Structures are given as C-alpha cells and as structure tokens.
Amino acid sequence: MKICFLVTLYDVIGGVETLIYRMSKWLGQNGHQVTILSNKIISPLDNIHGKIIIEKQFNLLDDIWRAKLFLNKYKSLDVDFVKTFHVYDARKAAALACIMQRPVKVACGVYTPKQLDPKVMGWETIDTYLKITNKYSRWLCFADSLLELEQLDVEEKYKQYQYFPLPVGNMNILWTRKPQWGKLVSIGRIAEMKTYNFLMVDIVNKLKGEGYNIEYHIYGDGEMKDQLESYICEKDIHRCVFFHGTLPYELFNSVLTDAYIFIGMGTALIEAAQNGIPSLVCIPYDKDAKTYGRFSCFPFDLQKQALLFKTDKLPSLKEEIVKLLKAEKQEYEEESKRCRANAMLWSENYCMNRFLGIIESMPQKTINSLYLQYSRIIRCIKNNLSRMHKVILR
Numbered sequence: 049m050k051i052c053f054l055v056t057l058y059d060v061i062g063g064v065e066t067l068i069y070r071m072s073k074w075l076g077q078n079g080h081q082v083t084i085l086s087n088k089i090i091s092p093l094d095n096i097h098g099k100i101i102i103e104k105q106f107n108l109l110d111d112i113w114r115a116k117l118f119l120n121k122y123k124s125l126d127v128d129f130v131k132t133f134h135v136y137d138a139r140k141a142a143a144l145a146c147i148m149q150r151p152v153k154v155a156c157g158v159y160t161p162k163q164l165d166p167k168v169m170g171w172e173t174i175d176t177y178l179k180i181t182n183k184y185s186r187w188l189c190f191a192d193s194l195l196e197l198e199q200l201d202v203e204e205k206y207k208q209y210q211y212f213p214l215p216v217g218n219m220n221i222l223w224t225r226k227p228q229w230g231k232l233v234s235i236g237r238i239a240e241m242k243t244y245n246f247l248m249v250d251i252v253n254k255l256k257g258e259g260y261n262i263e264y265h266i267y268g269d270g271e272m273k274d275q276l277e278s279y280i281c282e283k284d285i286h287r288c289v290f291f292h293g294t295l296p297y298e299l300f301n302s303v304l305t306d307a308y309i310f311i312g313m314g315t316a317l318i319e320a321a322q323n324g325i326p327s328l329v330c331i332p333y334d335k336d337a338k339t340y341g342r343f344s345c346f347p348f349d350l351q352k353q354a355l356l357f358k359t360d361k362l363p364s365l366k367e368e369i370v371k372l373l374k375a376e377k378q379e380y381e382e383e384s385k386r387c388r389a390n391a392m393l394w395s396e397n398y399c400m401n402r403f404l405g406i407i408e409s410m411p412q413k414t415i416n417s418l419y420l421q422y423s424r425i426i427r428c429i430k431n432n433l434s435r436m437h438k439v440i441l442r
Contacts, residue, residue: 049404050081052127054141056106056134057086057093060270062237063214063314064133064159065093066297070215070315072096074400083127092297101125110139112420116147129153129407131187135163135177142180142415151412155210156180157187160332162241176419183208185414187406210406215399216318216391225324226306227380230262230373233307233325235295235316238270244311244330244365245276247337251366253285260373263288267295267303309372311365317343322391324384326372328365338362344386 053068069092072082076097083099087106094100101122108114119125130141130152138156145152156177158164164174186209232252236242245266252264266276266289273293280289295303301323304310310320310327321327321343329340341363375383392398 049075049129049407050083050127051075052083052085052125052130054085054130054132054137054144056137057088057090059090060237061090061092061297062239062270063316065090066315067159067214068133069093069096070396071400071403072098074215074396078400083125106140110143112143112146115140115143119144119147127152129155131155131157133157133159135169136173138177138180139420142420145415146420153185153407153410153412154415155185155187155407155410156415157212158209160241161188162332179419180416182414182416184210184410186210187212212403212406213394213399214315214318215396215403216315216322216394221323221388223324225304227308227325228306229308230260231306231308232262232264232369233267233303233310233320234265234312235267235300235303235310235320236312236314238266238268238272238276240272241332242272242313242330243332243334244313245272246279247334247365248311249276249280249283249285249289251337251369252289253283254366255369256285256288260370262373263290265303265307266291267293269294309369311369318391318394321387322394324388326380326383326387328368328372330365331362337365339365339368341368342383342387344383344390 053072055064055068057065068084072084072093073096075082081099082097083101084093084096085101085103085106087103089100089102103109103118105114105118109118127148130145132138132141132155135156135158141154141156145154163169164177166174188209188211232248234245234248238245245268248264248266252262255262277291280286280291283289292303300316300319304320304323304325307320307325310317310325311330312320312327313330313332317327317329327343329343331338331340339362372380372383
C-alpha cells in the first residue's frame with residue numbers, strides 16, 4: 049500500500065511526531081511505501097523508511113489551484129491513502145485527494161479532541177473539518193479521547209469516529225529494573241494541554257511537607273518550558289523537582305530503569321507501562337489535579353471502542369501516588385505485571401495491522417470535495433468583503 053502522511057511539523061518532538069516515526073518505520077519494514085509531506089523535517093523523521101517531500105508553500109495546499117501546481121511539480125507522487133494528524137491539515141489532504149488522477153482514501157486524524165474546541169481552533173476551521181469528513185475519515189488516538197469527545201459541544205452525528213490505538217514498539221523492553229522508591233518520572237512535550245507537570249510541582253511540595261522523601265524528574269521540551277522552570281523556582285522546590293529538558297529517544301529506557309511511578313499521557317505513558325512501571329493516566333488541560341487512574345486497570349474495550357467506566361468521580365492524582373508509595377513490595381510487583389500486560393494491547397503489530405484493516409474497510413469516498421470547494425469560495429468572498437470594508441473606513 050502507498051501511504052502519505054501529511055502533517056504540519058514544529059521544532060519540537062511530541063506525541064504526533066513519535067507516532068509518525070513509529071508508523072513509518074513499521075510500514076516500511078513490512079513492504080509498504082511511505083511518503084511524508086510537510087512544511088519541514090525534524091529528527092528522527094529524517095531517518096524513516098520512505099520518501100520525504102518538503103513543500104515551501106505547504107500552508108497554501110488547501111487551495112485547489114495550489115494543490116494542482118504542487119502535483120504538477122511532483123508528478124511521481126502516487127498514493128492510495130492520505131493521513132493527517134491535525135484539524136487544520138484536513139483541508140490540504142482533501143484538496144490533494146480531489147485532484148488526484150485516481151480515487152484516494154483520506155483519514156483526517158485528531159490527536160486530541162480538544163482540537164475540536166471552538167475556543168482553540170475557531171468555529172470556521174472546525175465546521176469545515178466536520179463537513180468535509182465523515183465517520184470513516186475521522187480518526188481518534190488513545191482511549192481518553194472518547195471521553196473528551198463526549199464533552200464537546202458538537203452534534204451527535206459528528207461524534208462518530210474510527211479509533212486507532214497508539215502503536216508502541218516492544219523491542220527494547222526493560223525486563224529487569226531496580227525501581228528506586230519515591231522516584232517519580234514524567235516524559236513528554238511541555239505543552240499547554242499537559243498541565244500535570246505544573247500540578248505535580250504542587251503535589252510534590254505537599255507530599256514533602258507530609259514527610260514523603262520523594263523526587264520528581266521531568267524530561268521534555270516545548271512552548272511551556274520557560275514557564276515550568278519559572279514555576280519550579282517560584283515554589284523553591286528545585287531540591288526535589290528536577291527539570292532535565294530534552295530527552296533523546298535512544299535514552300528513553302535509561303531514565304526508566306529506576307523509576308518508581310510514571311505520571312503522564314500518550315505514547316510515553318504506554319511505553320513506560322510496557323516496561324512495567326506503575327503509571328498514572330493524566331487528563332489533558334486538567335486544573336483539579338485529577339487522574340483517570342492507573343494504566344493497569346484503564347478500562348477500555350478495543351473491540352467496542354468505548355470507555356467502560358464512569359467519569360463523574362475521578363480520583364485525586366495525589367491520593368493515587370500515595371497509594372502506590374504505600375504499597376507493599378508484592379503489591380507493587382503485581383501492579384508492575386498488570387501494567388505490562390495492559391500495555392501489550394498497544395503493541396506495534398496489533399495496532400498497525402488494525403490500522404491497515406481500517407483502511408481496507410473504508411469506502412472509496414471518504415471526504416466531501418464539493419463542500420471543500422464551496423467553503424473555499426465563501427472564505428475568499430469573506431476576505432474580500434473584509435478588505436473592502438477596511439478601505440471604505442479609511
């Protein structure tokens with residue numbers, strides 16, 4: 049199969065970039081052709097099994113005419129399937145699919161349903177996304193996405209999605225570890241949605257005051273990095289909260305060797321659980337220091353694509369940490385085994401075969417190309433009217 053990943057990339061490696069790297073690597077090793085079409089390329093995506101196309105006018109590809117010019121330049125681009133990872137990239141994929149010489153299936157992925165919040169993306173972007181896609185082309189990642197989706201103010205017909213678990217490699221599992229009691233670890237992009245990094249600073253401060261001799265180690269980079277460093281200094285807790293900055297992927301396992309508890313979300317959380325570290329699932333944009341609970345019992349039915357628990361009484365993140373800290377050795381080891389077992393549902397082979405199966409089952413037409421063209425015309429008219437209004441005011 050010929051697959052194109054169309055994605056807007058930034059200078060920081062996060063969950064989306066890690067996901068694309070793993071998917072591209074697995075697909076290339078299993079006989080599929082992969083092309084990454086983007087505005088730039090960053091490591092480790094520059095070392096995939098496939099073709100990389102960097103387009104200077106990438107942000108303009110949502111225009112049918114620009115998309116035609118692009119395909120004239122890259123006449124060798126031949127794909128069966130186009131996958132995006134952000135709401136705002138859906139228009140670009142739809143435009144390319146409209147003018148391809150043969151039918152192309154499109155899946156417009158959403159890494160987190162918070163992208164469908166009008167306060168985040170704006171109604172026009174979201175409305176276009178929802179109307180050019182259907183239930184076959186809307187894809188969600190990770191289990192808690194279903195919970196977030198239910199909380200959004202969109203029509204029920206737009207809440208129909210395909211669910212694709214995040215694939216996690218299982219080649220470098222730490223079968224032997226020496227967990228250091230009280231060592232808490234978080235790995236991931238320091239972003240606005242990942243409020244748990246800030247909340248954990250307060251939690252560690254409280255636990256230290258209650259007599260718990262613990263350490264919290266944070267690894268990652270991102271747009272909230274400076275704010276986090278300032279917050280740690282403000283709380284004067286740098287003796288037990290350590291911010292290490294960027295962690296190269298090849299060193300991921302080395303910092304987990306003696307971790308006692310992992311706190312986080314996304315691919316890093318699953319990989320930590322796969323290595324047998326008792327892990328707590330954090331909530332995007334959380335302000336109340338809550339958690340979805342332990343990853344080992346994170347109740348999700350992969351077949352029914354549904355959460356199997358009530359969310360009206362979510363546990364406190366601090367209380368769950370204390371429970372693990374107080375656990376007897378045997379209880380801790382059993383929790384470690386449960387984490388490994390649950391994480392295997394996200395193994396690369398299982399997830400990627402599911403990925404290919406979803407593509408095969410998709411109908412040929414997965415986007416509304418007419419609405420794409422209509423929305424483009426409306427947007428041009430609105431922009432021209434706005435310019436005319438400014439000229440008149442002058």
